[in-house]
Amino acid sequence: MLHPTRQLLGVLLAGTLLVPIHGATSEDLDQSPTVESFSGAIAFTPPNRGAPARRIGGGSRGDKTQLLMSALVPPQTGLTSQTQPILYWFISQAVNTPLDLAITVPNEENPVLEIRLPSPSRPGIQGIDLAKLGIKLKPDVEYQWSVSLVNDDTHRSADTFVAGSVVRTTDGNGGTVDCRQHGRIQQATAYAAQGLWYDALQCLNQLVDQKNTPEHRLQRGTLLAQGDLKAIAQWLETHP
Numbered sequence: 001m002l003h004p005t006r007q008l009l010g011v012l013l014a015g016t017l018l019v020p021i022h023g024a025t026s027e028d029l030d031q032s033p034t035v036e037s038f039s040g041a042i043a044f045t046p047p048n049r050g051a052p053a054r055r056i057g058g059g060s061r062g063d064k065t066q067l068l069m070s071a072l073v074p075p076q077t078g079l080t081s082q083t084q085p086i087l088y089w090f091i092s093q094a095v096n097t098p099l100d101l102a103i104t105v106p107n108e109e110n111p112v113l114e115i116r117l118p119s120p121s122r123p124g125i126q127g128i129d130l131a132k133l134g135i136k137l138k139p140d141v142e143y144q145w146s147v148s149l150v151n152d153d154t155h156r157s158a159d160t161f162v163a164g165s166v167v168r169t170t171d172g173n174g175g176t177v178d179c180r181q182h183g184r185i186q187q188a189t190a191y192a193a194q195g196l197w198y199d200a201l202q203c204l205n206q207l208v209d210q211k212n213t214p215e216h217r218l219q220r221g222t223l224l225a226q227g228d229l230k231a232i233a234q235w236l237e238t239h240p
Contacts, residue, residue: 041189041219041222042188042189042192042200042204042219042222042223042226043189043192043193043226044074044192044193044195044197044200044223044226044227045192045193045194045195046074046076046195047076047077047079047195048076048077055070055071055073055074055075055076055162055163055164055165056071056146056161056162056163056164067091067092067093067095068090068091068092068231068232068235069089069090069091069092069149069160069162070089070090070162070229070232071087071088071089071090071145071146071147071162071163071164072088072089072090072125072164072201072224072227072229072232073088073164073165073166073197073198073227074197074227074228075227075228077142077165077166077167078164078165078166078167078197078198079166079167079168079169079195079196079197079198080137080166080167080168080169080196080197080198080199081168081169081171081172081174081175081177081191081196081199082137082168082174082175082176082177082198082199082202083136083137083168083174083175084129084130084131084135084136084137084176085130085137085166085168085177085198085199085202086127086128086129086130086198086202086205087127087128087130087145087164087166087198088125088126088127088128088198088201088202088205089125089126089128089147089162090124090125090126090229090232090235091120091123091124091126092123092124092235093123094119094120094121094122094123095119095120095149096119097119097149097150097151098116098119098149098150098153099116099117099118099119099120099147099148099149099150100114100115100116100117100147100148100150100159101113101114101115101116101117101128101145101146101147101148102114102145102146102148103135103143103144103145104143104144104145105141105142105143105144106142106144112135112143113133113135115133117147123239124236124239125205125236126147127205128145128147131176137166137168138168139168139169139170139174140167140168140169140170141167141168142165142166142167143165143166143167144163144164144165145163145164145165145166146161146162146163147161147162147163148160148161149161166198169196171194177191177199177202177203177206178206179202179203179204179206179207180206180207180210184203184207185203185204185207185215185216185219187203188200188203188204188207188219188223189219191203192223192226197227200223201220201223201224204216204219204220204223205220207219208220212240217236217237217240220233220236221233221234221236221237224236
């Protein structure tokens, strides 16, 4: 049975996890754009500015021996209108280390899901599609999710992990976000204004994957910067 670090999710702290891995390449961060570069039209409205932090991991500059890894979520709980959103996380280097995904609900003994993930074949944004995993979110329930680098399968306390949380709102019908038709960047702007972080990021990732234009990358970088993920936005801008 998998033994991820889910027991630590009850002590969610905002912070940075920089994993020392030989050969990691983050030197481009020193020449990356400033935060002020990300000033596009998109404007994320956090649903509750006074809520406690729910993200473990975050953006920070690293040297050439450090790996940047983060859950792509705002510091507080991120919202979605979807029953089966995509959970996004970031890693600055492809690794061969085993990865575990855990999805839990606070105060419930049994996890919603525990599964081993394939190691990322490329650096950058990674997506976990809940539809492919058969997981459906219930409205108004806070789910905590984590991705763990299993450094030693016999000593799981040595895991390095990032984590975030997600709540499905009661607005809408829980349908899937698809912004690829007609390049609907206005839809991403609307999601962000409503505080629907997961939907806005999914929309922008679809547009970047489809067209990879400077405008779409700028809007995604702006959203990430507004979610206190400035280092991730800068890394992506230097690795288009």
